[in-house]
Amino acid sequence: MNLHDLQRHWDAFGEQDPMWAILTDPARKGRRWTAEEFFATGVAEIAALMAEARGFGLPAARQRALDFGCGLGRLTQALADHCDEALGLDVAPSMIAQAAAFNRHGARVRYEVQAAPVFHTVAARSVDVVYTGRVLQHIAPVYAREYIREL
Secondary structure: OOHHHHHHHHHHHHHHOHHHHHOOOHHHOOOOOOHHHHHHHHHHHHHHHHHHHHHOOOOOOOOEEEEEOOOOOHHHHHHOOOOOEEEEEEOOHHHHHHHHHHOOOHHHEEEEEOOOOOOOOOOOOOOOEEEOOOOHHHOOHHHHHHHHHHO
């Protein structure tokens, strides 16, 4: 699937049932996630990640985090609990619009549409924490490799 088709596909998911598209719990299909429950899974996931990273003495700094494939910002919001600022990137404009609406951290969190493997708005080596989960498996390997290089 090319990136244009991928964007169209995920944009449609963002309009139909975005929380379920991100966390496909069969019991939650049909807009059965509440925002509180959905975002709580991100808090738990990032808390576990940061605790494990601390065991390795990482990250060295916690100024800026990047969540690649942020969807509605489930993990971006949680990263902002651990870092000074967070940036969420996603291919789907509908997801980004809703992520911005769910933002509870004000200007410390930004969301941007990222539809190509070159991150024009992120300076090289400007990010302390990069997280991506449940994302790369949805992208054709040729593009996934490009995104990984960029990250």
